[in-house]
Amino acid sequence: MEAPAVDHLAAERKKAQFDVEAMKIVWAGSKHAFDVSDRMARIVASDPVFRKDNRTTLGRKELFNNTLKKSAHAWKRIYELHLTEEEASQFRIFIDEPGYGDLHWGMFIPAIKGQGTEEQQKKWLPLAYKMLIIGCYAQTELGHGSNVQGLETTATFDPKTDEFVIHSPTLTSSKWWPGGLGKVSTHAVVYARLIIDGKDHGINGFIVQLRSLDDHSPLPGIVVGDIGMKFGNGAYNTMDNGVLRFDHVRIPRDQMLMRVSQVTREGKYVQSDVPKQLLYGTMVFVRQTIVSDASKALSRAVCIAARYSSVRRQFGSQDGSPETQVIDYKTQQSRLFPLMASAYAFRFVGEWLKWLYNDVTDRLRANDFSTLPEAHACTAGLKSLTTSVTASVMKDGIEECRKLCGGHGYLCSSGLPELFAAFVPTCTYEGDNIVLLLQVARFLMKTISRLGSGKQPVGTTAYMGKIQHLMQSKCDVLTAEDWLKPSVILEAFEARAIRMVVNCAKNISQFPSQEEGFLELSADLLDAAIAHCQLIIVSKFIDKVQEDMQGRGVKEILQILCSVYALSLVHKHLGDFIATGYITPKQGALANEKLRSLYSQLRPNAVALVDAFNYTDHYLGSILGRYDGNVYPKLYEAAWNDPLNDSVVPDGYHEYIKPLLQQKVAAARL
Amino acid sequence: MEAPAVDHLAAERKKAQFDVEAMKIVWAGSKHAFDVSDRMARIVASDPVFRKDNRTTLGRKELFNNTLKKSAHAWKRIYELHLTEEEASQFRIFIDEPGYGDLHWGMFIPAIKGQGTEEQQKKWLPLAYKMLIIGCYAQTELGHGSNVQGLETTATFDPKTDEFVIHSPTLTSSKWWPGGLGKVSTHAVVYARLIIDGKDHGINGFIVQLRSLDDHSPLPGIVVGDIGMKFGNGAYNTMDNGVLRFDHVRIPRDQMLMRVSQVTREGKYVQSDVPKQLLYGTMVFVRQTIVSDASKALSRAVCIAARYSSVRRQFGSQDGSPETQVIDYKTQQSRLFPLMASAYAFRFVGEWLKWLYNDVTDRLRANDFSTLPEAHACTAGLKSLTTSVTASVMKDGIEECRKLCGGHGYLCSSGLPELFAAFVPTCTYEGDNIVLLLQVARFLMKTISRLGSGKQPVGTTAYMGKIQHLMQSKCDVLTAEDWLKPSVILEAFEARAIRMVVNCAKNISQFPSQEEGFLELSADLLDAAIAHCQLIIVSKFIDKVQEDMQGRGVKEILQILCSVYALSLVHKHLGDFIATGYITPKQGALANEKLRSLYSQLRPNAVALVDAFNYTDHYLGSILGRYDGNVYPKLYEAAWNDPLNDSVVPDGYHEYIKPLLQQKVAAARL
Numbered sequence A, B: 001m002e003a004p005a006v007d008h009l010a011a012e013r014k015k016a017q018f019d020v021e022a023m024k025i026v027w028a029g030s031k032h033a034f035d036v037s038d039r040m041a042r043i044v045a046s047d048p049v050f051r052k053d054n055r056t057t058l059g060r061k062e063l064f065n066n067t068l069k070k071s072a073h074a075w076k077r078i079y080e081l082h083l084t085e086e087e088a089s090q091f092r093i094f095i096d097e098p099g100y101g102d103l104h105w106g107m108f109i110p111a112i113k114g115q116g117t118e119e120q121q122k123k124w125l126p127l128a129y130k131m132l133i134i135g136c137y138a139q140t141e142l143g144h145g146s147n148v149q150g151l152e153t154t155a156t157f158d159p160k161t162d163e164f165v166i167h168s169p170t171l172t173s174s175k176w177w178p179g180g181l182g183k184v185s186t187h188a189v190v191y192a193r194l195i196i197d198g199k200d201h202g203i204n205g206f207i208v209q210l211r212s213l214d215d216h217s218p219l220p221g222i223v224v225g226d227i228g229m230k231f232g233n234g235a236y237n238t239m240d241n242g243v244l245r246f247d248h249v250r251i252p253r254d255q256m257l258m259r260v261s262q263v264t265r266e267g268k269y270v271q272s273d274v275p276k277q278l279l280y281g282t283m284v285f286v287r288q289t290i291v292s293d294a295s296k297a298l299s300r301a302v303c304i305a306a307r308y309s310s311v312r313r314q315f316g317s318q319d320g321s322p323e324t325q326v327i328d329y330k331t332q333q334s335r336l337f338p339l340m341a342s343a344y345a346f347r348f349v350g351e352w353l354k355w356l357y358n359d360v361t362d363r364l365r366a367n368d369f370s371t372l373p374e375a376h377a378c379t380a381g382l383k384s385l386t387t388s389v390t391a392s393v394m395k396d397g398i399e400e401c402r403k404l405c406g407g408h409g410y411l412c413s414s415g416l417p418e419l420f421a422a423f424v425p426t427c428t429y430e431g432d433n434i435v436l437l438l439q440v441a442r443f444l445m446k447t448i449s450r451l452g453s454g455k456q457p458v459g460t461t462a463y464m465g466k467i468q469h470l471m472q473s474k475c476d477v478l479t480a481e482d483w484l485k486p487s488v489i490l491e492a493f494e495a496r497a498i499r500m501v502v503n504c505a506k507n508i509s510q511f512p513s514q515e516e517g518f519l520e521l522s523a524d525l526l527d528a529a530i531a532h533c534q535l536i537i538v539s540k541f542i543d544k545v546q547e548d549m550q551g552r553g554v555k556e557i558l559q560i561l562c563s564v565y566a567l568s569l570v571h572k573h574l575g576d577f578i579a580t581g582y583i584t585p586k587q588g589a590l591a592n593e594k595l596r597s598l599y600s601q602l603r604p605n606a607v608a609l610v611d612a613f614n615y616t617d618h619y620l621g622s623i624l625g626r627y628d629g630n631v632y633p634k635l636y637e638a639a640w641n642d643p644l645n646d647s648v649v650p651d652g653y654h655e656y657i658k659p660l661l662q663q664k665v666a667a668a669r670l
């Protein structure tokens, strides 16, 4: 950010006890990453085509048309500027508007890459890369989402013509939700039940052309449209999530994605020797990007709330001097600072997931599948936890930040309503968060049951190897200060997680069958899975803080954030920690005491800590979160842009208001 | 509801173990209340002017115009149908659209009633009742909300002309937020700083005319407009929350609201002998209506989620038989059923608050002010708690219900996004929830500090009289069954609340001053205030269940709901209960075990329990929550109404999509 003309937050910025520029690099991941994202953000912000401030007043059609315009312009700019893949991806992020490109680049292409044969990749990827075709990912149906095996769309092999016949046999088999499907996509990867000679071979993916490449009209047998308005103004309504029905649509046999299984010319269904787990690789990738989205969304909300809480004053003035900044209230701090710490925590665990993805990819290449189940469970859990926190299942994230801004947070110009509405579906897509956590729980039950057999748990479950110790040990905290030791924190989270997991396993064993027990106790299993995932995030934060770091005070303030993250969880889940017998109520009270004093240490650094995200005002899209803190004049100015202010006397006055005000007779009995 | 043509939920309805018709009466409060609300709901539902299903696609102007139309039509219908005040109020509720009338009836008129002299009431109320003037409540300013004493607008007495000069001296003094102000109100009760002869007499209310009654144009010196888009589609954007600036606007002296203090012709400021606490009466009234709004909003969300969870099936089919209804999953139950129980709990505590308001009013008439502070704290706390739960600060309400509906909950046609967006500001208006809870906490600190002095705590704080017992006793639960005893539940909540309050008081006393301690420990004080408010709700639920009740199984199922409400809180706040030493981890586990078995008992009654709310499909406004469960065909049908589906090929195709698809040269390096 260049120095702004006014800076109402200058005094706050002076208070910072660490080097903000150095922290920007830490947040970005590297100097290079910082430079790229800084440059891309500025280019986008300065381009009038990409303005966002009018988005919430646009009708659906104008809104959508505007997104199409932005997408075309982005494509053009990326070309003209000769951006690298890394740069282009950042560029798209800063445009900050859901659109068909997200699915084309993020799901259609990866599906072909992951599930297509080399030949198929050679044929389709160049077309997709050049956007000579635009694709989407059509899995979910009106009646079927989480349970992919229950999809009803059929793909029946016709040996006479060497084709598949794609068909929607029921209303509930209509494809429903795919992004980019409704109005834009020319192609889709369609998931359908493969039928050969009357036999059902389960769900497979097929590349299906939907629209003519000449005039964009739907091909014969295809009904396609948009599924209608979604949560919020602007928000995800820029996306054409679609509905799609097939009436016996024929595609050539070679449009089934055949990397894992094939259908031969004769209609034989053959499994290749590529293991199915390969597909996990893509999931790890996609979920890792969602964790990164969560840290972005949460950090944006926190940035807005922190800056506005420093501008906003309320109460506490005796003598005409300014009132108290609301960020100085302990309740404000106890709501805001744990979320700020979470934003950092999610950022670091997101970086670590990138490493994990690369590790998984390397191992797959070397035919080592041993860590896949653990990596898969780990990403499922982290996707679920980070999106839930950000979108507020377990603890409010963006919404809490909105409420921290009092009444003004409810205005669209605060940016927070749209941020919330656009983010919440991440709790549902790419796996419903509850369904994912239950998968994590199943994995944990399996891991614990195998401990006896000498199989060493790997990766993020390695701590379970210390089960004997963790089941017996007790927390040795004597003073509030003790809670600052990473080893103390780590063991507390490990002990809590493993004890909850062991409790669940014990309770399940009381039931006639493992499955029955699992179903009956699934609410408790969720809690155990959450405890395990929180441990992962805490431990990655601790690892991060132990790295070498440049810059005055950077390491110290990150240590504080790490402690705030961990201790606020101890406070919130105190029941778990005490009930499992690892900590005493007294130790819990000490944790809370420490937390309070950490808030005081964070306070002078609050604004600088959100400056370190290096978000432009364009990307933040919030008057309350403006870098210069010049909130009130800009709020006032923005109000007058509302369509209702086109005229002083509203349109309906003569028809609907005047007749009331000028009734000649007393009209009512009331 | 008449029997629908299809009823996909018939099997669910047959399972119910209680008399739904009798429960409808219990929910409504009485046979009479049921009849009135049932009749009003049907009239509104059958009137095409009041349709809501197109609301989320309307642009701001059309949307607002439509609300004006509905308001005028409502006024006409209420007159034509000769509705009583009770009927008219229900009628307005079922129209279910925020509008200027809410503030006119709900704030402007009550302010004049509560703060105006008899003479003023005689002059202004008839005009307002007949809607010959339309008024709003203009307190909040751009820079000042929670801290009313910090308002900047001035009302300076001019003895020469016997007038007040109303003025906005700064930008931050602009009135900002008042509902109905932007486009409709002709008058406002304006809160301003009274200045006489240079001396500041604090904040007082003034009746100010804003617009000409001839042509609706703003009067000289007045700038007024709408503050712009708010959270969500449709939702609260039907309301013209406004901005207002005064440039030395003159009003006659008799337009200051003078019930509590007066300015004489000579410019003397006089306090009348009416105690200021009188004003608490209005607050108790308004907050009680908000608690009732919370129970409505939460019950609507729960109704939608319960019905859809019974329609929706996912997983669990081996042999082509239907999949499992998602309501049969324990995780779904553990998320849904506590909210269902909360909806009932809030409904009953809301009914009780009506009683409290009448009791307060009677006492005021008899000059008995003794219970006012307790009643005031109690309503502040209950307003905060019920709206927070419903809107998701402490535990998700409407949003959790939306997520319970998976992907489809994200569609506007589910009704849930709009319900959420329209409800959330209740957490902020009529007192920011955190600020209110801190008031409760202050009151609790005061109450506890006076216990020694022999002053007996009254009303909802009466339990504090048993402090000795509650500080020492231990929970005597031995089996899961024991948790069903009301006395056990009640003492657990009493002991937890008082111990948290006492802890806070003790910790505060360690600080140099009471005030410093209060500020420093305010996050803990919030927790204590919440514990106290939860106790109130639990105890009113228990009282309700102990009343005589008609109808097969009604009492039994309410007992189950009451236990679910209480035990789910025990589970959620286990840390409090154990850390204060009242219950053991073992007893906590028994509570959880009992909770699980209660879920199984609730399960067959779930749909009938939401049918008992007697909501029409119009009022619910949700395809997922349709009474007949005919979800999929109706979702499919509704999608085609989106403006984007006006044409198969979208408007922007030629300009923004075709150029991409038909690029002659490979455009990008990517």
Ligand SMILES: Cc1cc2nc3c(=O)[nH]c(=O)nc-3n(C[C@H](O)[C@H](O)[C@H](O)COP(=O)(O)OP(=O)(O)OC[C@H]3O[C@@H](n4cnc5c(N)ncnc54)[C@H](O)[C@@H]3O)c2cc1C
Residues within 6 Å of the ligand: A103, A137, A138, A139, A140, A143, A144, A145, A146, A147, A176, A177, A178, A179, A236, A241, A425, A428, A429, A430, A431, A432, A434, A435, A438, B312, B314, B315, B326, B329, B331, B332, B403, B404, B405, B406, B407, B408, B410
């Ligand atoms: C904005 C958005 C974009 C999307 N984009 C795409 C896309 O591009 N392509 C595509 O194919 N799909 C897309 N989807 C669909 C998305 O993937 C599904 O909505 C998601 O998989 C959840 O499935 P569902 O809606 O069927 O939920 P359901 O499974 O019906 O969930 C309903 C409830 O049942 C519960 N539940 C379900 N199964 C179980 C179980 N076994 N145990 C316990 N509880 C259970 C859930 O927790 C939830 O509370 C999108 C959805 C949204 C909202």
Ligand SMILES: Cc1cc2nc3c(=O)[nH]c(=O)nc-3n(C[C@H](O)[C@H](O)[C@H](O)COP(=O)(O)OP(=O)(O)OC[C@H]3O[C@@H](n4cnc5c(N)ncnc54)[C@H](O)[C@@H]3O)c2cc1C
Residues within 6 Å of the ligand: A312, A314, A315, A326, A329, A331, A332, A403, A404, A405, A406, A407, A408, A410, B103, B137, B138, B139, B140, B143, B144, B145, B146, B147, B176, B177, B178, B179, B236, B241, B425, B428, B429, B430, B431, B432, B434, B435, B438
């Ligand atoms: C939809 C809507 C309708 C409204 N309608 C009207 C209307 O008709 N008329 C009208 O006059 N006003 C109206 N309002 C304004 C509303 O009453 C105020 O927004 C509300 O009083 C909160 O004040 P605030 O916005 O100043 O919040 P702030 O007080 O600025 O709150 C910001 C943050 O500071 C915290 N905070 C503030 N003080 C303290 C403290 N002492 N201790 C700890 N934390 C503190 C809050 O908890 C919050 O987190 C409306 C608002 C909305 C959103």
Ligand SMILES: [Ca+2]
Residues within 6 Å of the ligand: A056, A057, A058, A059, A060, A233, B056, B057, B058, B059, B060, B233
């Ligand atoms: Ca709109």
